[in-house]
Amino acid sequence: MGREEGQSTVELVAALPALLLAALLALQLLATGYALTLADGAAEAGALALAAGEPATVAARGALPGWAEEEVDVSVQGGRVTVRLRPPSPLSSIADRLTVTSSAAARSK
Numbered sequence: 001m002g003r004e005e006g007q008s009t010v011e012l013v014a015a016l017p018a019l020l021l022a023a024l025l026a027l028q029l030l031a032t033g034y035a036l037t038l039a040d041g042a043a044e045a046g047a048l049a050l051a052a053g054e055p056a057t058v059a060a061r062g063a064l065p066g067w068a069e070e071e072v073d074v075s076v077q078g079g080r081v082t083v084r085l086r087p088p089s090p091l092s093s094i095a096d097r098l099t100v101t102s103s104a105a106a107r108s109k
Helices: 007-051 056-062 092-097
Strands: 072-077 080-085 100-105
Touching: 007 056, 007 072, 007 080, 007 100, 056 072, 056 080
Parallel strands: none
Antiparallel strands: 072 080, 080 100
């Protein structure tokens, strides 16, 4: 019979890439959920500003943290404010595919 010394080390080294990939995937999903929550809040802030007669785009952008300035697209059509936000990601192609969209509507008085 062969010796088993170092077997667990070899197994850990073999499993490490899979563990890192699983951790990266979990963090990416959390970042996407966070971006969706931010987009919801920004769309709502824009709709409230629109209802008050203020610029919706400024209000929606103001409701987002600084990192999202370059990652957001705000559009206003009628009484609907739509916010598209790219989540943070180490790979831009993944972030493009995981872009989230949220809308909110408001009626003026």
